[in-house]
Amino acid sequence: MRLPGWKHVVAVTLPLLAMLGLFVQGCSSTEEAASASQGVQPGRAIYAANCARCHGANGEGEPNWRRQSPDETYPAPPHDSSGHTWHHAGGLLYRVVRDGGRIFEAPGFKSAMPAFGDLLSPEETRAVIIFLKTMWGPEERAAQAEASIQDPFP
Secondary structure, eight states, X not given: OOOOXXXXXXXXXXXXXXXXXXXXXXXXXXXXHHHHHHHHHHHHHHHHHHTHHHHOTTSOOOTTTTSOOTTSOOOOOOOSTTSSGGGSOHHHHHHHHHHOGGGGOBXXXXXXXXXXXXXSOHHHHHHHHHHHXXXXXXXXXXXXXXXXXXXXXX
């Protein structure tokens, strides 16, 4: 049996490598890409049990989420592409879930986002964030991966 020539090997291998590159491009690391395939289903269940009551079952957020309430908090934002979650680096998203929205507090703004660090393990927190990324389009995933270069997903 004769093996294919190098041109055939290159012609078959390059498209496969390109597809792999597109998959990994939406992730901040190859470790994240590997964990993503394992984190979506657990993340979906954890999100449903802990996040959906405020952010919506489909990540749609609360009505009027951009309008500040009298107590200086804002309604829960959407996690889909229409929201701002994807603007934040992976490390920051992790800390917000773990420590709550208080890390964003400033004069005139208080966050109603509770901390989940005592309720969720680090692995569960990562799984939720991996699930959130399924709600974004390719442009949002690419932008979020770029933002995560300086503050990577733990």
